[in-house]
Amino acid sequence: MAAVASTPRQKVGWTTANFVVIALALIPVLWLLSLSFKTPAAVIDPSFIPASWTWGNYSGILTSAQFIRPLINSIGIGLISTVISVVLASMAAYAIARLRFPGKSLLIGMALLIAMFPLIALVTPLFTIERALGLFNTWPGLIIPYIAFGLPLGIYTLSAFFREIPWELEKAAKVDGATPFQAFVRVIAPLAAPGMVTTAILVFLACWNDFLLAISFTSTIASRTAPAAMEYFSGSSQFTVPTGPIAAAAVVITIPIIVFVLFFQRRIVAGLTSGAVKG
Amino acid sequence: MSTSTQVAAGTAAEQAAKKRKPQLSEGARAERRLGYLLCAPAVIVMLAVVAYPVVYAVWLSLQRYNLELPQQVKFVGLSNYGAVLSSPYWWQALEVTVIITVFSVAITLVLGMLLAMVLHRTLFARGTVRTTSLIPYGIVTVAAAYGWQYAWTPGQGYLSAAFNDSAPLTNHFEALIVIIIAEIWKTTPFMGLLLLAGLSLVPEDLLKAAKVDGANAWQRFTKITLPLMKPAILVALLFRTLDSFRIFDNIFILTQGSNNTGSVSILAYDNLFNALNLGIGSTISILIFICVAIIAVLFIKGFGTAAPGTSFGGR
Numbered sequence: 001m002a003a004v005a006s007t008p009r010q011k012v013g014w015t016t017a018n019f020v021v022i023a024l025a026l027i028p029v030l031w032l033l034s035l036s037f038k039t040p041a042a043v044i045d046p047s048f049i050p051a052s053w054t055w056g057n058y059s060g061i062l063t064s065a066q067f068i069r070p071l072i073n074s075i076g077i078g079l080i081s082t083v084i085s086v087v088l089a090s091m092a093a094y095a096i097a098r099l100r101f102p103g104k105s106l107l108i109g110m111a112l113l114i115a116m117f118p119l120i121a122l123v124t125p126l127f128t129i130e131r132a133l134g135l136f137n138t139w140p141g142l143i144i145p146y147i148a149f150g151l152p153l154g155i156y157t158l159s160a161f162f163r164e165i166p167w168e169l170e171k172a173a174k175v176d177g178a179t180p181f182q183a184f185v186r187v188i189a190p191l192a193a194p195g196m197v198t199t200a201i202l203v204f205l206a207c208w209n210d211f212l213l214a215i216s217f218t219s220t221i222a223s224r225t226a227p228a229a230m231e232y233f234s235g236s237s238q239f240t241v242p243t244g245p246i247a248a249a250a251v252v253i254t255i256p257i258i259v260f261v262l263f264f265q266r267r268i269v270a271g272l273t274s275g276a277v278k279g
Numbered sequence: 280m281s282t283s284t285q286v287a288a289g290t291a292a293e294q295a296a297k298k299r300k301p302q303l304s305e306g307a308r309a310e311r312r313l314g315y316l317l318c319a320p321a322v323i324v325m326l327a328v329v330a331y332p333v334v335y336a337v338w339l340s341l342q343r344y345n346l347e348l349p350q351q352v353k354f355v356g357l358s359n360y361g362a363v364l365s366s367p368y369w370w371q372a373l374e375v376t377v378i379i380t381v382f383s384v385a386i387t388l389v390l391g392m393l394l395a396m397v398l399h400r401t402l403f404a405r406g407t408v409r410t411t412s413l414i415p416y417g418i419v420t421v422a423a424a425y426g427w428q429y430a431w432t433p434g435q436g437y438l439s440a441a442f443n444d445s446a447p448l449t450n451h452f453e454a455l456i457v458i459i460i461a462e463i464w465k466t467t468p469f470m471g472l473l474l475l476a477g478l479s480l481v482p483e484d485l486l487k488a489a490k491v492d493g494a495n496a497w498q499r500f501t502k503i504t505l506p507l508m509k510p511a512i513l514v515a516l517l518f519r520t521l522d523s524f525r526i527f528d529n530i531f532i533l534t535q536g537s538n539n540t541g542s543v544s545i546l547a548y549d550n551l552f553n554a555l556n557l558g559i560g561s562t563i564s565i566l567i568f569i570c571v572a573i574i575a576v577l578f579i580k581g582f583g584t585a586a587p588g589t590s591f592g593g594r
Contacts, residue, residue: 014397014400014401015401017393017397017401018397018401018404018407018408021394021397021408021412022407022408022411022412024464025411025412025414025415025468026411026414028415028423028426028427028430028464029414029415029418029423029426031426031429031430031437032422032423032425032426035426035429043435044434044435046434046435046436046437046439046440047437047440048437088320088321088324089321091317091318091320091321092317092318092320092321092322094317095313095314095315095317096318099310099311099313099314099317100307100311101310101311101314101315102311103318104314107318107321107322110322110325110330111325114325114329116518116521116571116575117329117568117571118524118525118544118564118567118568118571119525119527119544120525120527120543120544120547120548120564120567121336121547121564121565121567121568122328122329122332122333122336122564123547123548123551123564124339124547124551124557124560124561124564125332125333125335125336125339125561125564126328126332127551128335128339128557129332129335144327144328145328147324147328148324148325148327148328148329149328151321151324151325152325155321180309180310180313181313205417208419209419209420211419211420211527211528211531212528212544212548215531216548216551216552226419227419227420227421227422230421230422230425231532243429243435246425247425247426247429249422250419250421250422250423250425250426251422253419253422254418254419257414257417257419258414258417260417261410261413261414261417262410265406265409265410265413268417269409269413269472272416272469272472272473273472273473273475273476
C-alpha cells in the first residue's frame with residue numbers, strides 16, 4: 001500500500017504506534033485471562049499477574065451444566081441461524097446483484113431499516129408473540145429472530161461480494177443450455193463461496209455476541225445462551241466467588257472469536273467494509 | 280409494475296407478470312420470476328419477525344396492559360405516550376443515552392481515524408496489528424463488560440488500584456465514563472476498519488504532489504484526505520451513532536442502570552421484565568424507534584450521507 005514512512009524516525013514512530021494499538025487491544029483481554037486463572041483468594045488482589053494460579057475456574061465451569069448446556073445452546077443456535085440466514089441471504093443477494101425485477105430497492109431499504117433497528121423495540125412484541133406461540137425459552141425462539149437480524153447483514157455483505165463476480169461465466173453457462181437456476185448452483189455458487197464464508201463468520205459473530213434477545217426470550221438453561229448464562233453464575237451456590245468462573249466463561253466464549261480472527265482476518269475486514277465505502 | 284407485489288412473491292408475482300407484461304420475453308419473465316422466488320424466503324422472515332411485531336408494538340403501546348393485571352387490559356389511546364413523555368425517568372434515560380452516544384461516537388471517530396492511519400502506514404507486522412485490533416470488535420460485549428466491571432472494582436481491579444482504589448461504578452458521572460470507555464474500546468476497531476477502507480481510496484500521488492507543493496502533514500490531512508474520505512466518515516458515523524443509541528449490554532453488566540446510568544433500552548427492558556408492563560414497555564420501544572429514525576433522517580438529509588446500499592439498485 002503506502003510506502004511513505006521512510007526516515008528512521010518515522011519508522012520508529014509508526015512502530016511505537018503499532019505497539020500502542022496492540023497493547024490497548026489486548027490488555028483488557030489479558031486481564032480477563034489473568035482473572036480466570038486466579039484462585040478465589042487471589043481474586044481479591046488487584047495485581048495484574050495472578051499471585052497463585054489455578055485451573056479450578058475452568059474445571060468448575062466445564063463440568064457444570066449451568067455453563068456447558070448454555071455453551072451447547074450458543075453453538076447450536078448460532079450455527080443453525082447462520083446457515084439458514086446465509087442461504088436465504090445469498091438467494092436474495094444473487095437476485096439483487098444479477099436479476100432485473102421490480103421492488104429491488106424496496107427490499108434493500110427494508111434490509112437497511114432492519115439492520116439499524118433498535119432491537120429493544122422488538123423485544124416487547126416478540127416476547128408476547130413467542131409466549132402465545134409456545135416459542136418462548138426454546139431454540140427456535142432465538143433462531144428465528146437471529147435469522148431475521150442476520151439476513152440484512154447477509155444480504156448487504158453478499159450483494160457487495162456478488163457484484164465482483166465475473167458474470168460472463170454465467171452467460172457462458174446459459175449459452176451452453178443451463179437454466180438461470182442451474183447457472184446459480186453450478187457456476188456462481190462456487191465462485192461466491194468466499195463471500196459466503198465471510199458473511200457466515202459475521203452472522204455467527206453477531207448471534208454469538210447477542211445478549212438482549214438471549215436474556216429476554218429464555219428462562220432456563222434449556223435455551224439460554226452462554227453470554228446470558230454468565231449472569232446466573234452469581235446466584236449459584238456452587239461458586240463461592242463468581243468472579244473467577246465468570247472470567248473463565250468469558251475467556252471460553254472469546255476463544256472462537258480469536259480463532260476466527262486469526263484465520264479469517266482478511267475476510268472479516270473485507271466483509272465489514274464491503275459496501276460501506278462504495279457508491 | 281408496483282413494487283408492493285414483491286411482498287406477495289412467488290405465484291402471485293408470476294401471475295401478475297403473466298397478465299400485465301405480455302411484451303416481456305420468455306427469458307425476462309423467467310428472470311423476474313426467479314428474482315421473486317429467490318427473495319421471497321428472506322422477505323417473509325423479515326416481515327414476520329420485524330414488520331409484524333412493529334405494528335403489534337404500536338398496538339400494544341395504545342393499551343393499558345400489565346401482565347400482572349390481565350383482566351384490566353384496556354385500549355387507552357395515547358395516554359401511555361403522555362405518561363412516558365411526562366416521566367422524568369424517560370428524560371433521564373434519554374439524556375444518558377445521548378451523552379453516551381455523543382461522547383463515545385466522537386472519541387471513537389478520532390481514535391478510529393488514528394487506528395486507520397496506523398494500519399494504513401505501518402510497515403511492520405501489518406497483519407498482526409490488524410488481527411489484534413479485530414479482537415475487541417469480535418469479543419462478546421458481555422464478556423468484555425465483566426472484565427471492565429472487575430477492573431474497576433476496588434480491592435479487586437487493576438484500574439481501580441491504579442486510581443487510588445476508586446469505585447467509579449458507584450457514582451453517576453464516573454460510571455458513565457467507565458461505560459463510555461468500554462464502548463470506545465469495543466467499537467474503535469470497527470470504526471478504524473471502515474475509515475481504513477475510505478483512506479485507501481485517497482490517491483497517494485495527490486498527497487505526494489501536495490507535499491512537493493509545500494503542504495505540511497496537517498494541511499495534507501485536512502485539505503485532501505478528509506474531504507476525500509467524507510462519504511466513508513459519514514457512513515461510519517451513521518452506523519456507529521445508531522448502534523450506540525441502542526446501548527444495552529455494557530450498561531446491563533456494568534451498572535444495571537443504577538445511579539441513573541440506564542439508557543433508554545435499559546428503561547424499556549425494566550418496564551417489560553421487572554414491571555411486566557407491556558403497554559409502557561411498548562410505548563418506550565416505539566419512542567426509541569422514532570429517535571433512531573430521526574437520527575437516520577438527520578444524517579441522510581442533513582449531512583448528505585449516502586444511505587449505505589443505495590448504489591445497489593442504481594447500477
